[in-house]
Structure formats: structure tokens, C-alpha cells
Amino acid sequence: MSKQSALKQSSAHDVHEVEDIETHEEPNLKGTFAAVMFIGVFIVVSWIGVYALYMYR
Amino acid sequence: MLKNKIPKPESKIAMAHMYVAFIALLVGGLMGLLQTFVRSGEFTLPFGIGYYQILTVHGVVLGLVLTTFFIIGFQYALMSKSVGMSKGHRKWAWIGYIVTLAGTIMAATMILLGEANVLYTFYAPLQAHPLYYIGLALFVVGTWIACFINFNQLYQWKKQDPGEKSPLMAFMVVINMLIWFISTLGVASTVLFQFIPWSLGMVDEINVLVSRTLFWYFGHPLVYFWLLPAYMAWYTIIPKIIGGKIFSDGLARLAFLLFLLFSIPVGFHHQLTEPGIDPFWKYIQVILTFMVAIPSLLTAFSMFASFEMAGRAKGHKGLFKWFKGLPWKDVRFLAPFIGMVAFIPGGAGGLINASNQLNGVIHNTIWVTGHFHLTVATTVMLTFFGLSYWLIPHLKGRTLTPKLNKLGLIQTWVWTIGMSIMSGSMHIQGLLGAPRRSAFSTYGGSEQAQEWVGYQIAQAVGGSILFIGIILMVYIFFKLSFGTPKGDQEFPVAEYADVNERTPMVFENWKLWIGIAAVLILFAYTIPFIDIIQNSPPGSPGFQFPIGRG
Numbered sequence: 152m153s154k155q156s157a158l159k160q161s162s163a164h165d166v167h168e169v170e171d172i173e174t175h176e177e178p179n180l181k182g183t184f185a186a187v188m189f190i191g192v193f194i195v196v197s198w199i200g201v202y203a204l205y206m207y208r
Numbered sequence: 209m210l211k212n213k214i215p216k217p218e219s220k221i222a223m224a225h226m227y228v229a230f231i232a233l234l235v236g237g238l239m240g241l242l243q244t245f246v247r248s249g250e251f252t253l254p255f256g257i258g259y260y261q262i263l264t265v266h267g268v269v270l271g272l273v274l275t276t277f278f279i280i281g282f283q284y285a286l287m288s289k290s291v292g293m294s295k296g297h298r299k300w301a302w303i304g305y306i307v308t309l310a311g312t313i314m315a316a317t318m319i320l321l322g323e324a325n326v327l328y329t330f331y332a333p334l335q336a337h338p339l340y341y342i343g344l345a346l347f348v349v350g351t352w353i354a355c356f357i358n359f360n361q362l363y364q365w366k367k368q369d370p371g372e373k374s375p376l377m378a379f380m381v382v383i384n385m386l387i388w389f390i391s392t393l394g395v396a397s398t399v400l401f402q403f404i405p406w407s408l409g410m411v412d413e414i415n416v417l418v419s420r421t422l423f424w425y426f427g428h429p430l431v432y433f434w435l436l437p438a439y440m441a442w443y444t445i446i447p448k449i450i451g452g453k454i455f456s457d458g459l460a461r462l463a464f465l466l467f468l469l470f471s472i473p474v475g476f477h478h479q480l481t482e483p484g485i486d487p488f489w490k491y492i493q494v495i496l497t498f499m500v501a502i503p504s505l506l507t508a509f510s511m512f513a514s515f516e517m518a519g520r521a522k523g524h525k526g527l528f529k530w531f532k533g534l535p536w537k538d539v540r541f542l543a544p545f546i547g548m549v550a551f552i553p554g555g556a557g558g559l560i561n562a563s564n565q566l567n568g569v570i571h572n573t574i575w576v577t578g579h580f581h582l583t584v585a586t587t588v589m590l591t592f593f594g595l596s597y598w599l600i601p602h603l604k605g606r607t608l609t610p611k612l613n614k615l616g617l618i619q620t621w622v623w624t625i626g627m628s629i630m631s632g633s634m635h636i637q638g639l640l641g642a643p644r645r646s647a648f649s650t651y652g653g654s655e656q657a658q659e660w661v662g663y664q665i666a667q668a669v670g671g672s673i674l675f676i677g678i679i680l681m682v683y684i685f686f687k688l689s690f691g692t693p694k695g696d697q698e699f700p701v702a703e704y705a706d707v708n709e710r711t712p713m714v715f716e717n718w719k720l721w722i723g724i725a726a727v728l729i730l731f732a733y734t735i736p737f738i739d740i741i742q743n744s745p746p747g748s749p750g751f752q753f754p755i756g757r758g
Binding site: 178179180181182183185186187190193194197198201202204205208 | 509512516520528552553555559563565570639
């Protein structure tokens with residue numbers, strides 16, 4: 152079997168098959184929004200905490 | 209027979225890498241346990257073994273050997289699954305494996321003989337045996353072979369399907385290997401042109417700042433080389449395990465492209481206290497470091513969106529009730545999920561480390577050690593463990609049993625508890641000024657050092673729990689490899705949520721993205737590097753004592 156045909160056969164694995172969805176509703180991502188806001192606040196609070204330590208010292 | 213199973217010859221290549229990775233986990237983990245004992249002040253190493261010897265084994269074996277072998281093996285599996293692997297690729301993959309392993313054995317032997325107690329950063333002027341550096345060079349060359357195999361796998365696939373969007377898994381692997389190849393050019397340069405001639409006595413002195421700058425040109429992208437395979441799993445595999453979908457193909461590709469652009473020209477944020485580098489260029493690289501946080505934030509959004517959509521599809525309502533819809537009793541999900549959670553404090557800590565003034569608070573303290581035990585030893589490792597529960601049986605033609613899944617859940621919690629105690633105490637100690645890279649000392653009975661004692665003991669308690677976690681994981685690995693029933697374990701590959709989403713084809717323009725990455729690297733490094741070379745102090749002779757080779 153040639154290299155090309157071996158590759159072709161091997162690449163037949165189907166990856167990321169997609170479903171045929173007709174509708175286009177916007178998903179409800181309120182929880183996602185709240186969660187990423189939490190991460191943002193966590194980063195800011197941590198940063199300010201160590202900055203305060205820097206200023207204090 | 210399971211549809212689309214990875215062919216046996218390709219499975220063997222991936223598994224060969226996994227055996228090395230899990231043996232490294234056991235050896236390196238034991239060294240970590242011993243370190244925490246020494247730092248507690250209650251234990252002395254037997255047989256004249258030095259603290260810096262075990263510290264070097266721990267760093268090299270876990271930070272380089274375990275990670276690199278697991279990543280290359282996992283990436284071969286992803287490439288086999290998505291674009292295929294030819295006979296020629298397989299032949300070269302074995303050659304690359306042997307070269308990488310030969311380099312590993314050479315460097316590891318030198319460390320075990322006490323001839324390379326230079327830690328995994330091998331800062332000059334600490335000088336190791338020449339074979340240590342030659343081993344490192346071989347290791348890097350071996351990984352380059354893996355890079356070019358992966359590049360060629362996608363190239364061959366594209367040649368057969370011109371105009372087609374490349375599979376997401378293959379796209380991500382190629383980005384990670386590009387980051388690895390471009391960044392290892394730095395460490396290969398310093399090893400080949402500085403350390404090897406210097407350790408062989410061909411030159412008397414080494415330019416310390418040039419060597420450290422070339423090391424960190426590699427050292428930070430290395431962190432992303434560890435992290436991106438975890439992200440590959442989060443984007444392309446975890447949604448399938450939770451019964452959900454990939455939120456967006458375009459967003460995933462954009463995040464990876466941003467990593468290619470911004471993960472490399474940022475090494476100066478490890479050198480903020482380094483004299484000899486113009487503060488302006490440190491400032492530029494700090495800004496670029498903050499840019500590299502963006503793709504991680506995109507990833508956090510994408511993960512939450514996948515989870516929320518999956519939970520809501522199962523009928524869970526409310527702001528956060530969809531969390532209940534996640535498969536908490538499936539270790540293939542739980543372990544990577546805790547890894548994701550750990551990246552919240554891990555990422556926040558990274559932004560603190562990269563901020564100039566804040567870096568002054570934590571620089572060279574054990575806070576930094578606590579930080580990377582959250583990022584690489586929790587986020588990355590728990591994801592790799594989570595992958596192993598299905599990948600190893602898939603490659604070996606076996607299945608994950610409910611009993612082993614349960615043991616995996618226990619392992620995950622053991623790891624989480626141990627790491628919370630150990631990394632948490634390291635963070636606090638660091639803020640109290642305790643140094644990293646040092647054995648136990650009372651520092652002449654200083655009052656400040658007294659404050660660290662309780663946390664150092666907590667560190668040993670956490671380390672002991674973690675070692676139990678390592679023993680469990682190594683047992684699970686060998687059980688999955690040889691002891692579970694024969695069968696077909698699914699290789700989970702997620703589908704897209706929106707089939708009509710059109711990913712911009714410009715994302716596939718490799719010349720463009722590699723070109724921009726090169727421009728950013730040249731912009732961030734050219735002027736300061738010329739400045740470093742032109743204004744360097746005299747070079748340093750090698751120091752083999754007290755910890756280089758003794």
C-alpha cells in the first residue's frame with residue numbers, strides 16, 4: 152500500500168461530526184456570564200491583595 | 209470492533225510514550241516527597257544524597273520528561289484520530305522516541321550520579337557534566353522529530369482535501385508543536401553554543417545573562433506547551449463526555465492562534481529583577497504577557513458555555529442549577545474539571561507574578577513553586593490523569609471498569625486535598641518571604657524564618673498525601689494497561705453546537721500567523737538582546753561547588 156493511500160484510509164476517521172440542526176436559537180448563557188464575572192472579580196481581588204502587601208511593605 | 213479505533217501500530221507508539229511518562233511520575237513524585245520532608249526540618253537525606261540532587265531529579269523528571277512524553281504520546285493519538293498517520297510517519301515517530309529517550313537517559317544518569325545538581329533551570333554559572341547538556345540537546349532534537357511528523361501529518365491531509373477546514377484536534381496539535389519548536393530554538397542555542405563548549409573546557413567563561421535570557425525565551429512558552437494539550441482535551445473531548453457540544457470552533461481556533469502569537473515573546477517577566485535588561489523592554493514583555501491571558505479567559509468562557517448548554521439541555525434551570533447536570537461520578541470529567549477550577553487561582557497567580565511591583569513581593573519565594581504546582585501539577589496533571597482513564601484502555605484494547613472509575617474518583621480527591629494543602633502553604637509561606645530552591649534552614653534563628661515552620665510541616669503533610677495519589681495513579685495506569693477486561697473503550701470526540709458556524713479560513717493561513725509570531729518575537733527581543741551582548745559584564749567561569757557537581 153502506498154504512503155498516500157495508507158494515509159487516506161487512516162484519515163477516514165470521522166471527527167467532529169455535526170448534527171444537522173435547522174433552528175438557530177440563542178442559548179441561555181446567564182450562568183456562564185455570572186461565572187466569568189466571578190473569575191474576573193477573583194483575579195482583580197487577588198491582584199489588589201498582593202499589591203496592597205507591596206505598598207504596605 | 210469499535211468504529212474508528214486507533215490502529216494498533218499507532219497505539220503502540222502512543223503507549224511507548226505513556227510508559228515513560230508514568231514511570232517518570234513515580235520517580236519524580238518520590239523525589240518531591242523527600243524534598244517536602246527535608247524542608248520540614250524533621251528529616252535528613254540518607255547515604256549522602258544532596259537536597260539539590262533530588263530537587264534536580266524532581267524538576268527534570270516531572271517538568272520535562274513526564275510532561276513531554278505524555279504530551280507527544282497524546283498528540284500522536286489525536287493526530288491518528290483526526291488526520292491519520294502513514295507508515296513513514298510511524299517510522300520517524302519511533303526514531304524520535306528513541307532519540308528523546310536516549311537524551312533523557314543520558315541526562316538522568318548524570319543527575320543520579322550527582323554530576324548535574326543544577327536544577328531544571330540549569331542556570332549558569334552552575335556547571336554540570338558535559339553529558340548532561342548533551343543529553344538535553346538530544347532530548348530536544350528528538351522532540352523536533354515529533355514536531356515535523358505532526359506538521360507533515362496535517363500537510364498530507366490538507367493535500368488530499370484542499371480547501372477543507374483542518375480538523376480541530378490536528379489544528380491544535382500543530383499550534384502546540386509550533387510553539388514548542390520556535391521556543392526550543394532558544395534553549396538549544398544556549399546549550400549548543402554556550403553550555404556544551406563551556407562544560408567541555410573549550411571556553412573558560414559563559415555570558416550568564418545571555419544564557420538566562422535564552423532559557424526564559426524557552427521557559428515561558430514551555431508552560432503553554434504543557435497547558436495547551438489540557439486545553440485540547442477541554443475543547444474537543446470534555447464536551448462529549450458531559451453529553452454536550454463544542455461551543456464554537458472559531459473561538460477555539462482563535463484562542464490557540466493567540467497562544468501562538470503571545471506565549472513566546474514574554475520571557476522577560478521571569479527576569480524582572482534581572483539587572484542588565486532595559487526596563488522598557490521588560491515593560492513591553494509584561495504587556496505581551498497580559499495579552500496571553502486573553503485566550504485563557506476565552507477558554508474559561510467556552511468551557512462554562514459548554515457546561516451550561518449541556519446542563520440546560522438536560523432540563524436543569526436557574527442561574528447555576530445546570531451544574532447538577534454534569535457527570536460528577538465520571539472520573540473522565542471530574543479530574544479535568546478540578547484541573548479547570550485550579551486554573552482560576554493558578555491564572556490569577558500568574559498575572560501577579562508577571563506584574564513588576566507584585567513580582568518584587570513574590571520573586572524567588574516559594575509562592576512561585578506553589579503557583580506552578582497549581583498550574584502544571586494540578587490543572588495539567590489532573591487533565592492528563594482524566595485523559596488516561598479512557599485513552600490508555602482505548603490504546604490497549606481494554607475497558608475502564610466501574611471499580612477503577614471509583615478508584616479514579618478517590619485518586620482525584622486525594623490529589624486535590626494534598627495539593628490544596630501543599631500549594632496553599634507554599635503560597636502563604638512565599639508571601640511571608642520563604643525562599644524557593646533552598647533546603648531547610650533556621651537562617652541563624654531569625655524571627656522571620658520561625659514564621660515559616662508550621663507551613664513547612666503542612667507542606668510535608670500535603671506532599672505525603674500527594675504521594676499516596678501518585679501511587680494510586682501509577683497503579684491505575686498499569687491496571688488500565690494490563691489488568692482490565694479486553695474490550696472497546698470509546699475515544700470521545702465532541703460535536704459542534706452550531707453546524708452553521710463558519711470559521712474564517714484566514715485561521716488556516718499558517719504563513720500569516722507564523723509570520724506575525726516571528727515579528728512579535730523579533731520586536732520583543734532584538735534590541736534588548738543586542739544591548740545585553742554589547743554591554744555584558746565579563747563572563748563567568750564555571751562553579752561546580754557547592755551544588756554543580758558535588
